[in-house]
Amino acid sequence: MVLPNLNWRAFIRSQPINIMSRSFAAIFAGYLVAATGSGLLALIIPLPASQSVLIAMMLSFSFYVAAAIWAFSVGTSRQAWRDLLLISAILYIFILWVS
Amino acid sequence: MISNSITLSLLNFSYLAFGSLALAMFSHFRGAFNRSPSPAQSKLLYWFGWGVLAVSYYIGILYQGFAYGSILFTGLISLAGLLVILTLSYRAHHLPHFMAGSGVFGTLLLIFA
């Protein structure tokens, strides 16, 4: 049941929704980027396993920060979600392929 | 106690260095001397400040090793910067005097440590 007086188009395009959407993208999709990024890094660094895992974990937070800044730099919040989810998906595919 | 004298002397030198870097800026030079600096003076103060900073870092590493020395130096310059800012905010005209004093005091501590 849609409220008759609410302009959905305008609501979705409004600033608060834009901000919330980007924030969620940064927090959740950003985490995915960091997780898949460090997961992949742990596999492909040509050092003994324990060392590459260490390096991957230590770098993971930089990926997270980069992803979050990205989410707030691109043109629209849709782009933010698209970019971050796409990057995570690609990284995850690489993980499946390498392991 | 030796390491404390060196640390104190490096603190003095860092104060001198940051004071110099501050005076290299137009507004702060005016605040301290009531006249504008010439470009040559600005440049001299700027490079002097960096020079003293570099020498202090080198001395710090010499006496405390690379790891410990670098960490100690980072802490020192934070405190020195704060002291320079406080001087500029509350006693701007005294900054050159304090700088001269810390230069002398730092050198003495270094020699007699």
Place this chain on the structure above:
Amino acid sequence: MKETFFRSMTWLHTWVGLLVCWVLLLVFFAGTVSYYRYEISLWTKPEIHSDVFQNYQTENLTHQLREGQAYLSQHAENAKDWRINFPTERKPYLSYSWQTQPEAGKRRGQFIEHIAHVNGQDMVTDVRNSRGGNFFYRLHFDLHYMPAKIARWIVGFCTMFMLLALISGIVIHKRIFKDFFSFRRNKGGRSWLDAHNISSVLALPYHLMITYTGLITLMLMYMPWGVMTAYDGDTRAFRAELKPGREQVAASGTPAPLIQLSELLPTVKASWGDTPIKQVVISNINDENSRISFYKNTGQSVTDLRIPLIFSGASGELVSKASSAPSAANATHDTLMSLHTARFAEPVLRFFFFICGFMGCAMIATGTLLWAVKIRQKQQKLIKQGNKPSLGLRLVEGLNLTFIAGLPLATCAFFYANRLLPTQMADRAQWEIHSFFAVICLTAVLAFFDRSLTSWRRVLGLSAVAFMAIPLLNWGTSSQHLFQNMASQQWALAGFDILSFLIGIALWFARKKLAQTHTKTSNRVAASTAWAKKGKRVSTASTKEGA
């Protein structure tokens, strides 16, 4: 997002900082205080203030080991493990401690510590129950009144926000070096902004380091995905590969007498030379699989690794493998962890860390005070017309008062509770902690009703007096007062009193500054009201004349 990258980053910097600032302030405050964790723990144990402190001396080792072993055999036969703790720079006493067998369902038993008297015969056994400095240490990542896991996720979340605030702050502050030395005082919002910039920029390397390394300390919890992919989720295998010497061996059940610990000293000395020994841990006591581990005092080396020499307790043979030089990744990880914990810092460097931590607190506090001032300025017109300030403004001002003024007062309450609660009280360690939080709650209640400068002055004034009175509190509740501590060179205790007093003076100056601002504002208001009234009378007179 906004028109330019810079505008977006400015917006991001403001909001990312503000949403978590009060939790961050608590974390930063507790973390800064815990730089002096051991010193605080010493102060909160008045029972050991006289005739207990001693320095580490190599010639006493054999004797101390023999005495310790005899004492522990006598008093802690069925313990899970024994420890003989030698004097270090920050814990200048000899003690024998043990862990009782854990009760059913628990992972750890109770830890009991008996501290040796300097005369070599008596033991101090009735040290009052108190978390001491460890309360603040745990507070800054485990918070309180909640399971550790939840607390660490909350703290991790806030830390990520802070990291983002730092990076976006660097990105937006184009004039970072031009404005480096500017501090325009007495200019309201402008001054708060300058103070915020100064406290952030001066200690920027420190802030970046402490935030990032903070995340690293708990990275196995926050980002375990490397272990998921490379080890198929087998965390145990990962840990084993990381620290090969740390295998825990269970008790076999076959009894075997423990050798004389002092017999192992020559071997330890051969390996370690003059490096002081910090601790000897004996596990699986009187069992065939007993282990004796020697830990060294790493002093000023920038490392957190505790690489022990492990011997079999039954036969005395060396069991631990020789540790090879750590890999680059291990060394980096170790360095980053040590930077966060700063265990290597001797007093001068430790003080610098403390100052930087304090600047971090100042950075957060000035940020949120600036926000409150800005919101109030925006609503000034509406408020003048008689409207109530918005919920947002009331919330921000209330939380500011609660945390910025309340945390120092709560810390004082903890110290006063430590000395004034009865020593035999049940759960007294927890009640000291309850006092801390009770004061925060009381400040929150005060803030609910009155957020004006008067409230600030009251709370700051109370903290100032309480801090300045700490040396008196110590004098009345400990065997040694400040001057005695200075004379006997017990600098940890003397330093505590002196630093508390100085903090009290600083708080008093802060309160005075607020009083001046208040008078200035009231005078300005009074002056402008007087002018307004004068103006009205003049116009009425002219109207009368005219009419």
